[in-house]
Amino acid sequence: MFRCPACRATLPWGATDHQCPVCTGPLDFGLAGVAFPRAAISTRTGGMWRYTEALPVFSRPVTLGEAFTPLVPCTLGGREVLLKWEPALPTGSYKDRGSAVLVSYLASLGVVEAVEDSSGNAGASLAAYAARAGIRLKVFCPASASPGKLLQIRLYGAELVQVEGPRPLATAALRGYLGESGVVYASHLWHPLFIEGVKTMAFEIAEQLGWRAPAAVVMPVGAGSILLGLHQGFAELLAAGVIDRLPALVAVQAASVSPLFAAFARGDTEVSPAAAPRPTLAEGIALPAPVRGRALLAALHASGGSAIAVSEEEIAAGVRHFGRAGFAVEPTSAVVWAGVEHLLAGGAVRGPGPVVAVISGHGLKAVPAIAQLLN
Ligand SMILES: [Zn+2]
Structure with missing residues (x-):
């Protein structure tokens, strides 16, 4: 299900690795048999989950009522x-599309704690979906990120870590924490x-x-x-x-x-x-x-x-x-x-x-x- 395009290593459904365990490159994900039964789709509620034949199936998708955006x-x-x-x-x-699928996956595996780094929007989005799923989330952001985004992260109950300096320093701080804690990296940058x-x-x-x-x-x-x-x-x-x-x-x-x-x-x-x-x-x-x-x-x-x-x-x-x-x-x-x-x-x-x-x-x-x- 997960495949490394560089070294062709594969990981099964259920893996929580954010990168290839062999060569450390980013992983791809591919679904077999993707289909678009238009008549059936037209009868469903609007929004991203209506394309069920083209998405991973979760017994309980984590959703906040994603709209069919105009x-x-x-x-x-x-x-x-x-x-x-x-x-x-x-x-x-738009990050909510990615967060809905990624958090549905982590929740289906019973993950209870995760970390993320973000310039703001992805952190806010993951925080909302993690809250919905009951997953504890810690988000590393540049301290200079827009206050509205940082406020959203805190409002949704995630732990916000503000890192001084440009965006890559937030990733560096997360990497340090990841090494110590071993929790799941719910990365919008890495996770396919x-x-x-x-x-x-x-x-x-x-x-x-x-x-x-x-x-x-x-x-x-x-x-x-x-x-x-x-x-x-x-x-x-x-x-x-x-x-x-x-x-x-x-x-x-x-x-x-x-x-x-x-x-x-x-x-x-x-x-x-x-x-x-x-x-x-x-x-x-x-x-x-x-x-x-x-x-x-x-x-x-x-x-x-x-x-x-x-x-x-x-x-x-x-x-x-x-x-x-x-x-x-x-x-x-x-x-x-x-x-x-x-x-x-x-x-x-x-x-x-x-x-x-x-x-x-x-x-x-x-x-x-x-x-x-x-x-
Ligand atoms: Zn690889």
């Missing part, structure tokens, strides 16, 4: 683009079942478009779980004969921390750590060294997609533009505003269907940062 038209770059409005999920970010949950975003987009693929999907990318989830989801729809091509997957990074953009521009097959990361408004994607760099590049190439980097000024402008269009988006999500403009200006959208832009998190999570942009 696709809302909005004018970006002079064209109508559909916003995939993920703030409609229970904790206000997190991506397994995020892939349901692709299923929803396809179903909302009448079981067709859009021309392109534009998304913020740091660790890249949206990119990998969408790639896996659309690839499964393609393999099942539901759609006839993959949409172009377009990764948008903050120029201040843009290792994937740099690797794609150079034509590399692996992502090297960002040479000189700088502070960015887009805290949720300020990750200088993504865990699954090779897979991120492969997803861009396989889908005919691309990578775009946007400036801090463009991110700030994106927050304001979205606000005036009626959408409160966090700065991390606002990268897609300029990302779509660059994409359309380059004339790179091929194929029929709309352009979809993923709004990953709600603006109310980042109130102090947005307040500064309005002054």
